[in-house]
Amino acid sequence: MQPGPASDDAGLRxxxxxxxxxxxxxxxxxxxxxxxLALCGLGIATKGALTQVMPRRFTLAQQRAIQSWxxxxxxxxxPESTIFPDSVPYQLPADxxxxxxxxxxxxxxxxxxxxxxxxxxxxxxxxxRILAAYGCSTVLRATYADSTGSMLVTLGVAVLPSSSAATAxxxxxxxxxxxxxxxxxxxxxxxxxLAAGFSGSQRQMSWATHxxxxxxxxxxxxxxxxxxxxxxxxxxxxxxxxNLELGLVDTVSGVLGKVPPTPSCPGAPGC
Numbered sequence: 001m002q003p004g005p006a007s008d009d010a011g012l013r014x015x016x017x018x019x020x021x022x023x024x025x026x027x028x029x030x031x032x033x034x035x036x037l038a039l040c041g042l043g044i045a046t047k048g049a050l051t052q053v054m055p056r057r058f059t060l061a062q063q064r065a066i067q068s069w070x071x072x073x074x075x076x077x078x079p080e081s082t083i084f085p086d087s088v089p090y091q092l093p094a095d096x097x098x099x100x101x102x103x104x105x106x107x108x109x110x111x112x113x114x115x116x117x118x119x120x121x122x123x124x125x126x127x128x129r130i131l132a133a134y135g136c137s138t139v140l141r142a143t144y145a146d147s148t149g150s151m152l153v154t155l156g157v158a159v160l161p162s163s164s165a166a167t168a169x170x171x172x173x174x175x176x177x178x179x180x181x182x183x184x185x186x187x188x189x190x191x192x193x194l195a196a197g198f199s200g201s202q203r204q205m206s207w208a209t210h211x212x213x214x215x216x217x218x219x220x221x222x223x224x225x226x227x228x229x230x231x232x233x234x235x236x237x238x239x240x241x242x243n244l245e246l247g248l249v250d251t252v253s254g255v256l257g258k259v260p261p262t263p264s265c266p267g268a269p270g271c
Contacts, residue, residue, distance in 0.1 A: 058263055058264070062263075063262055063263055066263040067259060067260050067262075067263065068162070068163060068212075068213070070260045071163075071212035071213060071256070071257065071258075071259075071260065072161075072162075072212065072213045074212075074255075074256050075138070075140060075157065075159050075214070075256065078255070078256075080113050080140075080142075081113075082255060083140065083142075083157065083252060083255055083256065084110055084113050084140075084142035084155065084252065085110065085251060085255075086109065086110050087107050087108070087109055087110070088107065088108045088110075088144065088247055088248050088251045089105060089106070089107050089247060089251075090106055090107070090108060090243050090244055090246070090247025090248070091103045091104070091105060091106070091243060091247065092104040092106055092239065092240055092243055093239060093243065095239075096235065096236050096239035096240065097236075106146070106147045106244075107147055108144040108145065108146055108147065108153065108244060108247065108248060109144060109145055109147075110142055110143075110144050111143045111144060111145055111152075111190045111193040111194065111195050112142065112143055112188075112190035112193060112195070113140075113141075113142040114140075114141045114142065114143075114188045114190075116138045116139065116140050117138070117139055117141070118138070118139070119131045119132055119136035119137070119138070119139050119158060120132070121139070121186070122138075122139025122140075122141060122156055122158070122185060122186060123139060123156065123158065123184065123185055123186055123217065124183060124184060124185075124186055124200065126183035127173055127183040127184050127185070127208075127217065130169055130172050130173060130183070131158050131160070131169055131215065133169070134160055134161075134165040134166070134168055134169040135160055135161040135162075135165055136158050136159065136160055136169070136215075137159050137160075137161070138158075138159040139156050139157065139158050139159070139185065140156065140157040140159075141154055141155065141156050141157075141185060141186075141188040142154070142155050142188070143155075143187070143188050143189070143190050143193075143195045143198060144244075144248060145193075145194050145195065145223065146240070146244050149194055149223060150222060150223055150224070151220060151221070151222060151223065151240070151241055151244060152187075152194065152195050152198050152202075152220065152221055152222070152223050153218050153219065153220045153244055153245055153248055154185055154186070154187045154188045154195075154198065154218070154219050155185070155216070155217070155218050155248050155249070155252055156184070156185025156186075156216070156217040156218070156219075157214050157215075157216055157217075157252065157256065158185075158214060158215040158216075158217065159213070159214060160213050160214065160215060161213065162213050163210075163212055163213050165213070166210040166211070166212065166213045166214055166215050167210050169210070169215050170208055170209055170210025170215045170216075171210070173208035173215065173217065174207070174208045174209055178205045178206065178207050178220075178238075178241070178242040178245060178246075179205065179206055179207075183206065183208075184203075184206035184207070184208055184217045184218070184219045185206075185217035185218065185219050186200065186219075187199055187200055187202065187203065187219055187221065194223040195223065197225055198221065198223075201227055201228070202221035202222060202225060202226065202227065202228070203219050203220070203221050203228055204220055204221045204222065204228055204229065204231045204241060205219070205220045205221075205231055205241050205242060205245060206218065206219045206220075207219075207242075207245045207246065207249055209249055209253060211252075211253035211254075211256050211257025212256055212257040214253075214256050214257065216249050216252050216253050216256070217249075218245040218248055218249050220241050220244065220245050
């Protein structure tokens with residue numbers, strides 16, 4: 001009996017593969033979400049760290065407050081010789097000398113600096129009352145002579161609590177041009193100089209303005225002691241005396257009222 005053909009069951013059959021595993025669809029989105037949250041957390045942490053390291057940013061109101069504070073303390077922190085320089089330039093306009101000519105550059109020299117005084121002592125009664133109404137605390141004074149030694153000017157710096165107070169007081173004291181009113185700084189005599197006898201009776205002209213939290217005042221007169229007269233009647237004398245006063249006032253105003261740089265904070269935690 002011959003063997004019959006081998007049945008299909010007896011031959012080699014391909015191995016039966018198992019059923020393919022189903023992918024876990026929920027794992028990848030969850031992993032992505034966790035990664036996104038981690039990156040967000042890292043970004044927030046980095047931003048917080050940079051905020052601590054980067055320079056602090058002041059608001060505009062804070063910047064102005066800091067600048068006002070810096071200006072308001074200058075009368076304490078600056079040397080007297082910086083507030084009242086030893087020599088101050090001023091100009092005599094050409095038309096006071098010769099029509100069609102050129103202006104003349106002159107210089108006033110400082111004779112002395114007085115101690116700081118109360119506002120009632122540093123200013124004449126009319127000015128003192130106005131200054132007191134706006135919170136004046138102190139008056140600084142220095143006396144100058146013109147280039148010929150024939151004219152004297154006492155400069156006064158009234159310290160007020162704010163720039164708005166100084167503006168209001170300065171506007172009440174000023175009328176836009178030099179005047180003979182006694183509503184200004186009291187003359188400050190300087191012993192042993194041309195200004196040894198400088199007093200209110202010699203007052204010829206006054207001036208007042210404001211800068212920062214200060215009212216800057218000036219009063220001028222002659223060094224020979226002559227009493228008050230109509231300076232405006234002599235165009236040359238009026239021009240020389242008024243420009244002497246204005247040159248001194250502008251110089252002191254520029255020192256005390258100069259706006260400081262915009263405040264910034266160095267790049268360190270808490271500045």
